[in-house]
Amino acid sequence: MTTKDLQRSLPLFRDFLDRFTPHLVVDKRTESRKDRAEAYLRGLLLDAESTKTSESIALKVHGDASQVRMTQVFLGQSAWADEPLRGELISWVDAEIGADDGILIVDESGFPKCGDQSVGVARQYCGATGKIDHCQTGVFLAYASATDHTLLDERLYLPEDWATDAKRREEAGVPEGVVFRTKPELALELIRTVGPKVRHGWVTFDEGYGKDPAFLSGLEELDERYIGEVPKSFRGWLKRPDVEEPKSGPKGRPRRKARVKAGEPKPQTAEEIATALPASAWKRLRFREGTKGTQQAYFARIRIVVERDDLPGPEMWLVMERSCDQSPYVKYYISNAAVDGPLLEMVQAGHHRWPVEDCFLRGKQEVGMDDYEVRGWRGWHHHMTLVMMALWFLVLQKRRLGEKIQHGHDAA
Template structure:
């Protein structure tokens, strides 16, 4: 917390931010302002709500500190930047950026907000280092009244998700994040602008693309679909390699790579599931020639961002906010990223250095390394949050039920006096 203390001009929001992050690291069931205020011993949720909505501090400056902190603890020569998005299911239409849209969180079209994130992953660990709320073009960017109600700054214009990803990557590189590779799923691999940006910055990429993506092989004039290329590969073109360690051991797939456009720095990488035969395709570029094993390693690193989302939502309440304002969203998300980075740094520092990797497999009695969930459980227990007295528990119960009664009366009144549709 001392790292970000200077980002707050007054002692009150600084102390509230400290209590906020401690609450995110605690074991409380829901990590919204009401519960966090109760956990901190406050009589009202007002200080927590002001911290997110109106207190004077810049969430981007705190984000910068998170980025540096992650680099200090997780930075490594094998670091990879990962771009991806995650959805936040919401009710109503007032929250900034909310609309009915597809989100992988639900696996279908739902009323939700979508955040685009940048993660950093290395052999030491992984953490989220940047975030941007996606703002739909027609329902939000072109609706001035709606933007004003949600506190969206005038400077914010429509940007596609790959454009937001490119902005975050450029900002991270300019800030000193050293990563030779970027990876992401089809939503980002299909965008030629993002690929051009990475090439102009001399950053290699392994980006997933659709099977219908067309590439040129052997200086051919006609572009060929990626799945057609895979169908014509001989058996000798496939190589069994691991994409990294999974929960149940190494993730082995069959891999093939083909030069595209006659350029030794450009490849179509193809992954085949040995059991089902399912194929996945990646467009790859590197400023220098690299072996197949390096492209496979980077492709396998993409799943680290899914682990980040799972840990951030399950451990530090990334998706448990109850805010509608543009600024409040970015502030909550940034403080949750800080809490996750803290846990990831502890996990990295607690992992012993082992020179003989095969010996680990022989000693089956050794416990696994400390994980982010386990460290959060230990931290919450060791911190020994004081138990609330019966009077405080009743106070907060009365407070919540009082405000829920007000909300219910407002809903009933709105429906009773709404114009009839008949």
């Protein structure tokens, strides 16, 4: 966004800030927070290709080197609460673009970092570099409807060696109540917190979350309808096997848990199930119009009893996708959709992860999502909250100017 663009949108920008101001300014002593937030948001929004550190933002917006330290303090040390701002954002998103068939999308994003002092930094898989790298990882929740899409909330992943290191926690300002949680646990917490506040009909995710039984059962407990990718090793039965309950063994000691009865079929992998399907089970479906044309593939689905802790769990849909390429790939999805749920609707929901990828792309290319230099817990969450606000402002600006969303955008 250029300075001219922002000037043209100044009334909208001021109304936008007014919506969040009550959560920033709580008394006379905190009145300056509004000006600081406005300046930081301006810095994030202006000049998409420029680097957007606290220093560069202060110099760009204020033109005064004396403001650099104040900007750094506002972002990394000032005690304003970021959760109420995200709560206001969620409420606004629901009112503006919310729909009963909206989709909550879980995904994570990596932020490469040097050194070992940035909170949560560790050698782990980093999507930004496509390899194991020194980075921080955030788990994010995006929202998409037929109208538009944006980010709603986030959680910083704190590796276990960080969570149990009292010295590092203190230096980074990690709150006492924060304990180690896996990425699927953080994702489930996001859905539990945000889900009741925004209209939606689906939750979707990649196989990093789909392979976690506790994540899937947690969604079921929340009564969320979902479809998400699972690995080819995901297992289930085509027919529910008989189970025998614990009973005393030959020496009088009872088994601790139930087990599948001897002689019952073993669970099959998703790959094995797909391989055994007849050709007639596969249907060619056109499921999305994208910038590269109509996207289509072959799909099949079958009801299976999923394996949970070596025992039969709930009955669900296993959806299989085979590409139309000469060397086809196969993807697998699991869904708790209704028995009579339309296949095309399931396929479209399962393929609707591109909006979160688009949010990450625009966040990093346009509003400085990965340009931060703060090291502490508070600064990371402050920055990400302001980035999500900036992304939402761009959505609102686009809507007010009457620009049409590219529903089939192919995000990198």
